[in-house]
Amino acid sequence: xxxxxxxxxxxxxxxxxxxxxxxxxxxxxxxxxxxxxxxxxxxxxxxxxxxxxxxxxxxxxxxxxxxxxxxxxxxxxxxxxxxxxxxxxxxxxxxxxxxxxxxxxxxxxxxxxxxxxxxxxxxxxxxxxxxxxxxxxxxxxxxxxxxxxxxxxxxxxxxxxxxxxxxxxxxxxxxxxxxxxxxxxxxxxxxxxxxxxxxxxxxxxxxxxxx
Amino acid sequence: xxxxxxxxxxxxxxxxxxxxxxxxxxxxxxxxxxxxxxxxxxxxxxxxxxxxxxxxxxxxxxxxxxxxxxxxxxxxxxxxxxxxxxxxxxxxxxxxxxxxxxxxxxxxxxxxxxxxxxxxxxxxxxxxxxxxxxxxxxxxxxxxxxxxxxxxxxxxxxxxxxxxxxxxxxxxxxxxxxxxxxxxxxxxxxxxxxxxxxxxxxxxxxxxxxxxxxxxxxxxxxxxxxxxxxxxxxxxxxxxxxxxxxxxxxxxxxxxxxxxxxxxxxxxxxxxxxxxxxxxxxxxxxxxxxxxxxxxxxxxxxxxxxxxxxxxxxxxxxxxxxxxxxxxxxxxxxxxxxxxxxxxxxxxxxxxxxxxxxxxxxxxxxxxxxxxxxxxxxxxxxxxxxxxxxxxxxxxxxxxxxxxxxxxxxxxxxxxxxxxxxxxxxxxxxxxxxxxxxxxxxxxxxxxxxxxxxxxxxxxxxxxxxxxxxxxxxxxxxxxxxxxxxxxxxxxxxxxxxxxxxxxxxxxxxxxxxxxxxxxxxxxxxxxxxxxxxxxxxxxxxxxxxxxxxxxxxxxxxxxxxxxxxxxxxxxxxxxxxxxxxxxxxxxxxxxxxxxxxxxxxxxxxxxxxxxxxxxxx
Numbered sequence: 001x002x003x004x005x006x007x008x009x010x011x012x013x014x015x016x017x018x019x020x021x022x023x024x025x026x027x028x029x030x031x032x033x034x035x036x037x038x039x040x041x042x043x044x045x046x047x048x049x050x051x052x053x054x055x056x057x058x059x060x061x062x063x064x065x066x067x068x069x070x071x072x073x074x075x076x077x078x079x080x081x082x083x084x085x086x087x088x089x090x091x092x093x094x095x096x097x098x099x100x101x102x103x104x105x106x107x108x109x110x111x112x113x114x115x116x117x118x119x120x121x122x123x124x125x126x127x128x129x130x131x132x133x134x135x136x137x138x139x140x141x142x143x144x145x146x147x148x149x150x151x152x153x154x155x156x157x158x159x160x161x162x163x164x165x166x167x168x169x170x171x172x173x174x175x176x177x178x179x180x181x182x183x184x185x186x187x188x189x190x191x192x193x194x195x196x197x198x199x200x201x202x203x204x205x206x207x208x209x210x211x
Numbered sequence: 212x213x214x215x216x217x218x219x220x221x222x223x224x225x226x227x228x229x230x231x232x233x234x235x236x237x238x239x240x241x242x243x244x245x246x247x248x249x250x251x252x253x254x255x256x257x258x259x260x261x262x263x264x265x266x267x268x269x270x271x272x273x274x275x276x277x278x279x280x281x282x283x284x285x286x287x288x289x290x291x292x293x294x295x296x297x298x299x300x301x302x303x304x305x306x307x308x309x310x311x312x313x314x315x316x317x318x319x320x321x322x323x324x325x326x327x328x329x330x331x332x333x334x335x336x337x338x339x340x341x342x343x344x345x346x347x348x349x350x351x352x353x354x355x356x357x358x359x360x361x362x363x364x365x366x367x368x369x370x371x372x373x374x375x376x377x378x379x380x381x382x383x384x385x386x387x388x389x390x391x392x393x394x395x396x397x398x399x400x401x402x403x404x405x406x407x408x409x410x411x412x413x414x415x416x417x418x419x420x421x422x423x424x425x426x427x428x429x430x431x432x433x434x435x436x437x438x439x440x441x442x443x444x445x446x447x448x449x450x451x452x453x454x455x456x457x458x459x460x461x462x463x464x465x466x467x468x469x470x471x472x473x474x475x476x477x478x479x480x481x482x483x484x485x486x487x488x489x490x491x492x493x494x495x496x497x498x499x500x501x502x503x504x505x506x507x508x509x510x511x512x513x514x515x516x517x518x519x520x521x522x523x524x525x526x527x528x529x530x531x532x533x534x535x536x537x538x539x540x541x542x543x544x545x546x547x548x549x550x551x552x553x554x555x556x557x558x559x560x561x562x563x564x565x566x567x568x569x570x571x572x573x574x575x576x577x578x579x580x581x582x583x584x585x586x587x588x589x590x591x592x593x594x595x596x597x598x599x600x601x602x603x604x605x606x607x608x609x610x611x612x613x614x615x616x617x618x619x620x621x622x623x624x625x626x627x628x629x630x631x632x633x634x635x636x637x638x639x640x641x642x643x644x645x646x647x648x649x650x651x652x653x654x655x656x657x658x659x660x661x662x663x664x665x666x667x668x669x670x671x672x673x674x675x676x677x678x679x680x681x682x683x684x685x686x687x688x689x690x691x692x693x694x695x696x697x698x699x700x701x702x703x704x705x706x707x708x709x710x711x712x713x714x715x716x717x718x719x720x721x722x723x724x725x726x727x728x729x730x731x732x733x734x735x736x737x738x739x740x741x742x743x744x745x746x747x748x749x750x751x752x753x754x755x756x757x758x759x760x761x762x763x764x765x766x767x768x769x770x771x772x773x774x775x776x777x778x779x780x781x782x783x784x785x786x787x788x789x790x791x792x793x794x795x796x797x798x799x800x801x802x803x804x805x806x807x808x809x810x811x812x813x814x815x816x817x818x819x820x821x822x823x824x825x826x827x828x829x
Contacts, residue, residue: 066816098511149448
């Protein structure tokens, strides 16, 4: 009987090796990948998100929990390709052009993965065209933009304009985040949503996916 | 009679003496010669040392000979200070017997005095029909000087009156062989210089006698630019937001420097008009804001500075009021985020000449790391954040009087404050100690969570348990209870404070790790690790290792070198040869851009745990 509760615990406590082993065990026992993800990974990461919101966990714990989740996911990846596990949604995420900051963006990416999204991480210093490409070629439904400087924030507006010009704006929802970003800025540039931290980003992404 | 252990730095020599022994006797017991011309009677003020540990309260003699500012920074007269418990005494260069080398607290680098500023007494032959040379020309010839400083017309205006009102016997001051100043008669006061370390959070200034190389006074301030942003990036953004932004930041730092000039001149009973040269170090952004260079390019890819080479700038053009012909020497920068202060650290610790693999870590807001091996010098900036300097810590303060700078747990908490003054907050070294101790006794978990009182580990002494308050995100630990403080204040370390330190130390550790990998080395190959930091930030090695801020090296391989950046500024001020070396260092250093290094994120995550890191097999 696969220890999915134990897997969730391993992820919550950031134990990457245990997470990898327990996932492998579950796979060896022919547990369905979807169940492993739901009861192990998603259960673990949503508890992480809850504790983060409750100020019990802080960035350090989220970082190591995300690392443990990734270790588990690495074991599952080849199986996911074969199975018919559908991700909750497809998200293209990146830090906008001119900006190299990635820790916050990485946290959001990991939390989204932990919530069952398929994440296309475009990295940092991402020009608008690459986002357009991700939508056209990899079927991204949500575009998540990160910027850490007021000087690079305008690239968010540029990206939304590029989506328009590329004829894909109507097919996606755009969410933005980063230290200087605010809800009113999101409204100003026509984004669909704004989130102040990784946990709320997941909530927002789920909310927008349901629409 | 209780015995205590006293460790003399930087030799790291320890002696056991009776409690109540003066620092002077302890130093001599350790076999180190100390300058004490008045025979230890408290008359001359020459036996100035830094004491870390319980000691008698400074009385009138010390207050008079050292001055309040010095005492506030932990300085004592060795002949007056009686040690009451285990202590560390730092003996700076200028107090040692047989000096003539340059002062550098905590850093042992002996360099010959070779300042750019010289004082020359000249008995100038009076003019006659046979000798009709101009006033300026005869003065230059007598003093054997090549000419006047550029823009020396104001000087020329003074010369006739000075010469004729002193029977042509004058004191000339020259900078790089050019006349910069002239005073009547034989002036006993020596030309002075200032060495500034402009840190993001803490600014320190040293008033130096350019003829003897002696440090006369020291002053420090919180960098007032903090009002416009706690870190470099937010200040650069502020500068870019409006046309007045840069001017505002520039005025703020000049104001602080001016206050330090006032304070140090007052303490040393000197006049600022005798200050002829200023050496400045700071990280690249601080350097730019000081010189009013537009800093915007520093904040965006590819992070290029306006200026990296060293520069001489007249103090008048910067808005500093010293001697009218005084000039500033800014040390070179290395890259956008590794600046003149890192060059200062490398210079002061003589990193380029170290035989094996040496790593110097600057425990400050930008967390620069420099590693030297096989003739290579690598540097990076870890952007650790201002936690080490007290910012973003709920009751964090700079290394100033009243700051808790050492913490130890036994059956209860034992703290030490700078100047033995009532606690006003906690500074970097105190913070690191506190977290290390909280970890050791189990009040803080490895991943950084602070326990609430109900979760206190079994066996924790009651006194410690009673200092635990709150729970979850609101947990805090009282280092000083109101009943323990003369003014009824409390000083607490919160759960959030531990997180701030965790992130800062994780970034720093990751930077060290990556530089070592780039050098193809591991922790075991490190021959020496040097800890540098803002004034007053003498970090305890055991604590730094305990929380995993630096690799777990044997303690004998870790050395605290105090404010090495400031020492570097002093060295450059007092020796032109050091300026040439600084330029060479800047040219040689290979800058490593951490955000470009794919391993950084992984290393950073791996360095989150508050536990000793890195394998060390001796």
